[in-house]
Amino acid sequence: MDKPKVFISYSWTDQSHQELVKHWADRLIADGIDVILDVYDLSEGDDKYAFMESMVTDPKVTHVLVICDSAYAEKANERKAGVGAESLIISGEVYKKVKQSKFIPIVCEFGDDGKPTLPAFMESRIWINFSSPETENENWEQLVRLLYGKPKHVKPQKGKVPAYVTSEVPIPTSEAFSKFNSLKQALLQNKNGLNHYRREFIEVCITYADNLRVREEPEVASMGEKVLEDCGKLKVVRDHLCDWVLLESEITDADIFSEVLIDVLEKFRELKSKPPEVNPWNESWFEAHSVFVYETFLYIIAALLKSGAYKVLNEIYTSHYLLPSSDDYGPSNFKKFDSFYGYSETLQSVLAPEGQRLNAPAAELVKRQADRGDVPFSDIREAELLTLLMSFLTPDTEWYPQTLHYSSYRNGYPFFIRAAQHKNFLKLAAITGINSADELRDKVKEGHERLDVRRWHNFHFGGNFWSSMNMDELDSLK
Known part of the structure; x- marks a missing residue:
């Protein structure tokens, strides 16, 4: 499976927010995802704007997680500081590639109106709720599946035209x-x-x-x-x-x-x-x-x-x-x-x-x-x-067991297995009309001879069906 490569875009709101983003990055790395984060990948002397642009536009970066809180939304909307420049690049990519799911909003806050805090250019996109430790844990699998391209709900393959469409x-x-x-x-x-x-x-x-x-x-x-x-x-x-x-x-x-x-x-x-x-x-x-x-x-x-x-x-x-x-x-x-x-x-x-x-x-x-x-x-x-x-x-009857070609030694038949117990053998007795396991075994042997099951070939588990019917164990347990 191709491993995803993820860049995380966020605002340095405060030290606790930075630590939270780092926690998410570490958790993604632990799940086998290659994460690019400034605190790990941006060194002294590097051009942070060139770094951000290269990460956002790099085709090898499969996803960009946009960590959305009020500070990020404000700076993005007003084009302030690093986030403003970064969001300008991201928004350009978003508008160029409307159908692409590369850019994933991660919501950290909700406004007083109950709506998620998002920058204007991401308001129409589907987001993932990480606004609390509980929602993070609840939605973590959704995020990881999305990054790996393995969603929980997969659209089934298109089937055949229904018979009621083609039938006269x-x-x-x-x-x-x-x-x-x-x-x-x-x-x-x-x-x-x-x-x-x-x-x-x-x-x-x-x-x-x-x-x-x-x-x-x-x-x-x-x-x-x-x-x-x-x-x-x-x-x-x-x-x-x-x-x-x-x-x-x-x-x-x-x-x-x-x-x-x-x-x-x-x-x-x-x-x-x-x-x-x-x-x-x-x-x-x-x-x-x-x-x-x-x-x-x-x-x-x-x-x-x-x-x-x-x-x-x-x-x-x-x-x-x-x-x-x-x-x-x-x-x-x-x-x-x-x-x-x-x-x-x-x-x-x-x-x-x-x-x-x-x-x-x-x-x-x-x-x-x-x-x-x-x-x-x-x-x-x-x-x-x-x-x-x-x-x-039953004399004068013959039945070739076609579907038993799909049985094997590993297949057990619960009704017959349970009939080893006396109370469950009584159920089989009610069907057959034979109340004695010994009498039943004798009549089954006679039926084998009458039907000459030896001429039935290609049954993977043998041709006498004796063990499949659990004959030796019938009515042997209380």
């Missing part, structure tokens, strides 16, 4: 947000008509997502870019649903909420299928919604874990979901929770680094879109680990 389909941010707020108030105030408020909110979200489903062959140069763009547009619905689950899972009775949530999931499951009126079609047309349903399902699981809705989780994992009529899955009209699994091979072309291949393009997108502070990507991975556990335990 309106983003439902305002409408869904409004419906969610109405639902929130109905829940918190125990209003009548809760079903109505909830239904309106869900319908807005579903309608928006359905409008993004492809119904005729897309005229695009890159299908991967199309899938990526649509996933970005659908993220707002993911967040609305996550907010809803976080809220209502802590308020509504578990039995009632389970039934509501299963109905909502069934409706959202339909979104990953082709619309019944579409024929012919290509699988890639519906990959954006396939990833959206997969991602949203993991966010819902993570939200339920966060709110402690273990009974609801059990219902989610043990229920059967009616398949859309456009799906052809054989004689059965129902499928288990693995119906919400989704992937996208098309995203490989737009997300994989040049010359490389991603193990799970959908997981890479989920990772990139994991921008929630309350439900971070680590929570999503834990939700997927729980879903994998339930797949081990």
Whole structure:
């Protein structure tokens, strides 16, 4: 880091003021800043006016601190003595370089009107308050950061154009947000008509997502870019649903909420299928919604874990979901929770680094879109680990844990780690429906064999997930 070089301009008001300025100079030097001060750098026989001019105009001097008190302001305004000459030079530089932040007023006094005491040529400039030891300490970091060019608040890089600007389909941010707020108030105030408020909110979200489903062959140069763009547009619905689950899972009775949530999931499951009126079609047309349903399902699981809705989780994992009529899955009209699994091979072309291949393009997108502070990507991975556990335990289901490609030996999963304690194992038992740790371990081993996880390659921490689920330690502590 380039170190700043600072010249201090001040008035010799009295000995105490000079000592105060020297104290500031010494403190800046201790913070690694090259300080030029007359008491250190002006020797007998030197031309003080030439010294002052050279310091003010020297391009190697990155900043000039102008120590402003009533004496300095008076001499500067009336062009008296050394300060007058010095301020004349400074004011010329200031007026020539209006946008430059080289000259920094340090305010030592305030007038009776409460305004800072500044020379006329600096009245319009942003100043730093050093009028007392308390304000000096309070604002010291601000000054040092300014001198080093490392401000505390940095303007973020310009992002992409919002989807609601480029999309021909309106983003439902305002409408869904409004419906969610109405639902929130109905829940918190125990209003009548809760079903109505909830239904309106869900319908807005579903309608928006359905409008993004492809119904005729897309005229695009890159299908991967199309899938990526649509996933970005659908993220707002993911967040609305996550907010809803976080809220209502802590308020509504578990039995009632389970039934509501299963109905909502069934409706959202339909979104990953082709619309019944579409024929012919290509699988890639519906990959954006396939990833959206997969991602949203993991966010819902993570939200339920966060709110402690273990009974609801059990219902989610043990229920059967009616398949859309456009799906052809054989004689059965129902499928288990693995119906919400989704992937996208098309995203490989737009997300994989040049010359490389991603193990799970959908997981890479989920990772990139994991921008929630309350439900971070680590929570999503834990939700997927729980879903994998339930797949081990549930016959006729299969779940490939895509986001766990981003786990490592160092990653711990708090819910599973805590399940070493009996009271926390009971939470896992409520989800799985298995009350014995030994029985759970036996069934997980059976699930490993059934799913043949040995064929799953490229997981950095090994492929059996046994240690990630803390299997050996479950229910081992009081």
